[in-house]
Amino acid sequence: MSEPRAMPQVQKKTYMGFSDGVGHDRIAVRTENPDGTFVTQPLTHYAKHSSEFSWSYAGSGPACTAFCILADFLQLVPLTKRAGMYGKGEIPEIACIYQDFKFDFIAPLPMGPNWEITSAQIAKWLLVHPLQTVCPNCRADFDPTLGEPCWWCLPDPNEGE
Numbered sequence: 001m002s003e004p005r006a007m008p009q010v011q012k013k014t015y016m017g018f019s020d021g022v023g024h025d026r027i028a029v030r031t032e033n034p035d036g037t038f039v040t041q042p043l044t045h046y047a048k049h050s051s052e053f054s055w056s057y058a059g060s061g062p063a064c065t066a067f068c069i070l071a072d073f074l075q076l077v078p079l080t081k082r083a084g085m086y087g088k089g090e091i092p093e094i095a096c097i098y099q100d101f102k103f104d105f106i107a108p109l110p111m112g113p114n115w116e117i118t119s120a121q122i123a124k125w126l127l128v129h130p131l132q133t134v135c136p137n138c139r140a141d142f143d144p145t146l147g148e149p150c151w152w153c154l155p156d157p158n159e160g161e
């Protein structure tokens with residue numbers, strides 16, 4: 001029997017959405033320090049689908065919100081150059097789950113009132129939505145039963161011809 005994939009040790013965080021009613025939706029991340037104090041910062045925005053965060057429906061702004069919350073929670077940054085089949089801005093580890101996260105968490109959020117999603121809620125959800133296994137070298141997704149590194153990272157036998 002295989003052990004469940006261990007989740008990275010994460011800080012206690014709360015993601016907080018604020019809507020000003022005229023289409024400028026903002027998200028802050030409140031991180032709890034070990035001494036009980038808090039640091040609040042804007043959520044890092046990666047323009048994966050949209051130039052703005054949004055919620056309350058299942059579109060591109062909410063996809064961006066889902067992507068960026070999971071990226072922050074898991075401390076993963078998008079690939080910046082093309083690796084294998086992945087384009088710029090992809091996070092292969094969450095590529096197969098962030099749309100599900102959008103449907104489960106972001107689309108149902110209320111449009112007007114402020115909202116909060118906690119790191120505990122996300123950690124619990126990730127137990128049944130495991131991350132994709134990625135190559136330790138290039139982060140492309142691959143089947144680890146075929147051995148490491150991934151196909152893309154194998155030495156090229158034609159090199160030097």
Ligand SMILES: [Zn+2]
Pocket residue numbers: 135136137138139140149150151152153
């Ligand atoms: Zn690789």
